[in-house]
Amino acid sequence: MKSTENAAPADVADDGTAAGQDGGSTDEQVDRRPLWRSPKVIVPIAAIAAIAAVVGIKAGTGGDDDAVAAAPHADASVPGTPITVGTDVCGQGWTGGKAGRQTFALWNNSIEGMEVYLQDVATRKVYLDVEALGATATRSASADLGPGTYRFFCIPEESEPLTGPEEKLTGTYDGPVTAGVVPITPNDLAPALRSYLDWVRGQLPTLKRQAQAVADDVRRGDRDAAERDWLTAHRTYETLGAAYDAFGDDDTAINAVPSTTVPAAQDDQLTGFHRVEALLWSGAPTARIRQPAAAIVTAVGHLRADLSTPKLQTQDIGLRAHEILENAIQFELTGRTDAGSHTNLATIDANLTGTARTLSFIRPLLVGRDPHLGETERDLAAAQRLVKSFDHGGRWTPLDRLTRGQREALDARLEETVELLSQVAVITDPRKTAGETQ
Amino acid sequence: MTTPGTGCPFHPSPASGPAGSPSTSRDRGVSRRGLFGGALGAAASAPAAVLLAGAARGDSPSPSGSGVEVTDGAASYPFHGEHQAGILTPQQSAAAYVSFDVTAEDRAGLRELLQTLTTTARFLTSGGTPPDDGLLATAWDNGVVGPEVAADGLTVTASVGSSLFDDRFGLAKAKPARLRPMDEFPNDALDRSICDGDLLLQLCAHHPDTVNHAVRQLMRTTRGGLQVRWRQDGFQSPPRPSGTPRNLLGFKDGTANPSVDDAKLMDDLVWTHGGGAEPAWVEGGSYHVVRKIRMLVEFWDRVSVREQETMFGRDKASGAPLTGAEEFDDPDFGKDATGEVIRFDAHIRLANPRTVDTEKQRFLRRSFNYDAGTDPNGQLDMGLVFTAFNQDLERQFVTVQKRLIDEPLVDYISPVGGGYFFALPGVRSEDDWFGREMFT
Numbered sequence: 021m022k023s024t025e026n027a028a029p030a031d032v033a034d035d036g037t038a039a040g041q042d043g044g045s046t047d048e049q050v051d052r053r054p055l056w057r058s059p060k061v062i063v064p065i066a067a068i069a070a071i072a073a074v075v076g077i078k079a080g081t082g083g084d085d086d087a088v089a090a091a092p093h094a095d096a097s098v099p100g101t102p103i104t105v106g107t108d109v110c111g112q113g114w115t116g117g118k119a120g121r122q123t124f125a126l127w128n129n130s131i132e133g134m135e136v137y138l139q140d141v142a143t144r145k146v147y148l149d150v151e152a153l154g155a156t157a158t159r160s161a162s163a164d165l166g167p168g169t170y171r172f173f174c175i176p177e178e179s180e181p182l183t184g185p186e187e188k189l190t191g192t193y194d195g196p197v198t199a200g201v202v203p204i205t206p207n208d209l210a211p212a213l214r215s216y217l218d219w220v221r222g223q224l225p226t227l228k229r230q231a232q233a234v235a236d237d238v239r240r241g242d243r244d245a246a247e248r249d250w251l252t253a254h255r256t257y258e259t260l261g262a263a264y265d266a267f268g269d270d271d272t273a274i275n276a277v278p279s280t281t282v283p284a285a286q287d288d289q290l291t292g293f294h295r296v297e298a299l300l301w302s303g304a305p306t307a308r309i310r311q312p313a314a315a316i317v318t319a320v321g322h323l324r325a326d327l328s329t330p331k332l333q334t335q336d337i338g339l340r341a342h343e344i345l346e347n348a349i350q351f352e353l354t355g356r357t358d359a360g361s362h363t364n365l366a367t368i369d370a371n372l373t374g375t376a377r378t379l380s381f382i383r384p385l386l387v388g389r390d391p392h393l394g395e396t397e398r399d400l401a402a403a404q405r406l407v408k409s410f411d412h413g414g415r416w417t418p419l420d421r422l423t424r425g426q427r428e429a430l431d432a433r434l435e436e437t438v439e440l441l442s443q444v445a446v447i448t449d450p451r452k453t454a455g456e457t458q
Numbered sequence: 459m460t461t462p463g464t465g466c467p468f469h470p471s472p473a474s475g476p477a478g479s480p481s482t483s484r485d486r487g488v489s490r491r492g493l494f495g496g497a498l499g500a501a502a503s504a505p506a507a508v509l510l511a512g513a514a515r516g517d518s519p520s521p522s523g524s525g526v527e528v529t530d531g532a533a534s535y536p537f538h539g540e541h542q543a544g545i546l547t548p549q550q551s552a553a554a555y556v557s558f559d560v561t562a563e564d565r566a567g568l569r570e571l572l573q574t575l576t577t578t579a580r581f582l583t584s585g586g587t588p589p590d591d592g593l594l595a596t597a598w599d600n601g602v603v604g605p606e607v608a609a610d611g612l613t614v615t616a617s618v619g620s621s622l623f624d625d626r627f628g629l630a631k632a633k634p635a636r637l638r639p640m641d642e643f644p645n646d647a648l649d650r651s652i653c654d655g656d657l658l659l660q661l662c663a664h665h666p667d668t669v670n671h672a673v674r675q676l677m678r679t680t681r682g683g684l685q686v687r688w689r690q691d692g693f694q695s696p697p698r699p700s701g702t703p704r705n706l707l708g709f710k711d712g713t714a715n716p717s718v719d720d721a722k723l724m725d726d727l728v729w730t731h732g733g734g735a736e737p738a739w740v741e742g743g744s745y746h747v748v749r750k751i752r753m754l755v756e757f758w759d760r761v762s763v764r765e766q767e768t769m770f771g772r773d774k775a776s777g778a779p780l781t782g783a784e785e786f787d788d789p790d791f792g793k794d795a796t797g798e799v800i801r802f803d804a805h806i807r808l809a810n811p812r813t814v815d816t817e818k819q820r821f822l823r824r825s826f827n828y829d830a831g832t833d834p835n836g837q838l839d840m841g842l843v844f845t846a847f848n849q850d851l852e853r854q855f856v857t858v859q860k861r862l863i864d865e866p867l868v869d870y871i872s873p874v875g876g877g878y879f880f881a882l883p884g885v886r887s888e889d890d891w892f893g894r895e896m897f898t
Contacts, residue, residue, distance in 0.1 A: 146593055147592065147593070149593060163592070164590075198590055198592040198593075199590075199591055199592030199593060199594040199595070200592060200593055390594070399682075424559075424651075425559075428685040428687075429561055431561075432561035432682050432683070432684070433561075435681045435682065436681045436682025439678070439681050442596055443595045443596070446593065446594065446595055446596055447593070447594060
């Protein structure tokens with residue numbers, strides 16, 4: 021999917037275009053761990069057109085050989101001050117006014133989909149961001165703004181971005197102002213992504229060694245050692261959680277989720293840690309476990325090779341900050357992945373470590389932007405302390421042994437933390453700026 | 459419910475100004491989402507004075523026994539008042555009962571949690587434009603009821619369970635005197651996992667989507683401080699064809715409710731007063747009994763109507779007592795001293811013998827039907843979320859329930875869950891919050 025590599029900033033809340041984008045992707049969605057919002061699902065209009073061009077889908081929103089006659093005027097039924105944006109105008113129709121609530125009817129007069137945002141010239145904060153505004157579409161958007169100087173910034177999917185004229189809002193406004201954010205650009209995020217990938221790569225030799233230990237134990241017929249080493253290796257892999265999407269088929273080979281209909285120990289299709297787990301803990305002859313245990317080692321080797329050309333995009337790192345925990349809640353806290361070891365709490369502990377790691381790489385960008393960063397980090401740490409309290413020297417309390425009170429405290433803490441982490445993805449949603457047109 | 463002669467005791471009025479003064483810090487397990495800034499205050503000032511047809515009927519008390527329409531109601535009910543809404547409020551058609559355990563870690567966390575619940579409930583019951591977190595957060599509102607939130611007759615009634623008064627929050631001395639874990643009566647089959655809880659939210663509205671929206675918003679704003687212990691949704695049927703709505707046994711249910719228009723009567727039967735054994739803060743609250751009563755409807759449907767009517771003491775079609783002709787005729791036990799018409803063990807005779815002594819044992823019922831799919835045997839799991847508001851749990855509900863032990867009806871019903879709660883006094887003003895006086 022090289023066509024998505026230059027994807028413009030994604031709207032994480034907009035899944036309305038998912039179907040069209042999925043139409044262009046076939047190679048990475050076959051694993052049995054439908055965990056992540058893939059980048060293909062969240063790339064905006066800009067990438068749709070690119071995908072469409074590659075796979076030959078006719079895209080109504082643009083494309084050189086699919087020119088759509090622009091509507092001659094905005095849809096007057098859309099509420100707000102009529103504002104025209106496009107490939108040669110940006111913010112036409114706005115002349116400023118009084119501070120307070122501003123409602124715009126943004127009309128894209130071009131044949132390209134685009135993103136439009138409104139920015140405070142002095143602080144650079146963005147207060148209103150309309151993504152995936154289709155060719156000829158008119159959409160209403162509002163923000164409550166204090167006095168100051170603002171301008172629109174328009175990012176067509178293919179043409180050069182445009183900066184609109186500066187306009188003033190005057191007077192005083194005592195009401196609540198929409199929360200704005202200084203945009204984080206793809207260039208800002210690139211170092212964080214590189215650091216993250218370097219960290220993952222740095223963990224792989226350890227993971228491979230630990231997976232090899234499991235395979236060796238199994239070959240020797242030492243079930244106790246194999247179980248112990250399995251937990252160690254699996255936890256290492258689960259700390260890398262941020263990277264599932266980048267791992268693609270490798271993740272299926274290493275850590276596929278057990279079927280809900282076939283017992284994992286009987287499921288010859290199941291591969292990876294949970295297959296080995298099922299066989300170990302169900303007492304299967306170690307001879308039967310040799311192949312799946314050795315296969316994990318091989319798969320980790322593949323992963324190292326594949327990570328030399330990672331598929332991650334800049335917006336992914338912010339998304340992962342909460343998606344790791346979203347998946348821990350969905351698949352671990354429920355016991356969904358348990359194939360017999362009853363170590364879901366150990367997995368959650370590893371996932372929390374991975375979350376904290378991921379957050380650390382983007383932390384410099386969040387300082388000054390995320391008003392709840394300190395609280396998020398405190399909650400994350402408190403959640404991990406609570407989870408670790410169920411580790412009794414390597415023996416983790418099984419989920420079904422938690423008292424109701426323990427369970428409720430655990431659920432509350434993790435759910436609270438993931439609410440806060442979800443803000444990180446919003447704040448780190450990459451936005452091109454006048455200084456970075458990539 | 460829709461009791462005979464019940465009018466709307468609340469006169470829908472413009473929402474009373476901005477929705478309060480949300481705090482700006484957070485701690486101890488309450489999501490910061492609960493602490494939205496001034497944006498909500500502005501949003502909630504949208505007036506909610508629009509009336510639906512018939513909503514103003516409560517202005518003129520109707521004579522007892524007339525029956526009322528239930529398919530309409532006010533667009534909104536005032537959130538502020540001496541008492542909480544959702545008690546005397548004409549019964550809406552959709553309900554959710556959500557019982558929570560408090561996971562906030564300490565007393566300050568509980569206070570903050572209750573303040574957050576208040577702020578969110580105030581907004582939801584008033585309606586308006588949801589707050590906007592701008593570009594720093596995902597949308598505050600889930601959008602289930604569209605971009606503008608209509609109050610849609612929503613009431614949020616907050617009630618506390620006895621476990622809230624254990625040693626966690628330093629509230630032991632504030633416990634309402636009669637509050638305790640729900641009793642297990644001889645005919646009960648309680649599943650304790652769906653009993654009791656620290657805090658019950660009873661959410662009622664004209665439509666199920668409004669209830670769903672409210673459940674989700676209230677839970678999201680309190681993510682770290684509350685965990686659901688049990689939950690049951692319910693619905694109120696329309697009158698079929700008139701009068702009091704029917705339960706899922708096919709009988710009108712709530713006919714003999716005391717009139718909510720009679721303020722003196724409500725003061726004697728529903729509202730709890732401080733003093734005596736009770737702490738002062740309970741003034742204006744009410745003991746809130748919720749019993750999830752499964753009805754064994756397959757079995758029931760195989761019982762003759764005649765036998766069903768004997769068990770209740772009422773005519774199934776009209777709801778009239780077997781001594782009378784119309785639904786709201788009073789049962790005349792005096793003329794039936796031998797129990798030949800309405801048997802001594804008939805439900806209505808045991809529940810309300812209509813003697814001078816038992817007058818003060820009456821309480822206000824506000825039950826909803828529930829339908830929860832099927833059990834492992836393929837039998838339908840449905841019944842009644844029996845709901846009662848009492849001034850004095852012991853004198854009223856418990857006394858009456860004891861009389862009902864081993865009534866013939868017990869073969870066809872099975873109480874499985876619920877709890878005893880105390881509906882907090884009303885939130886008086888913008889500065890007030892649920893249970894504030896518990897902490898004084």
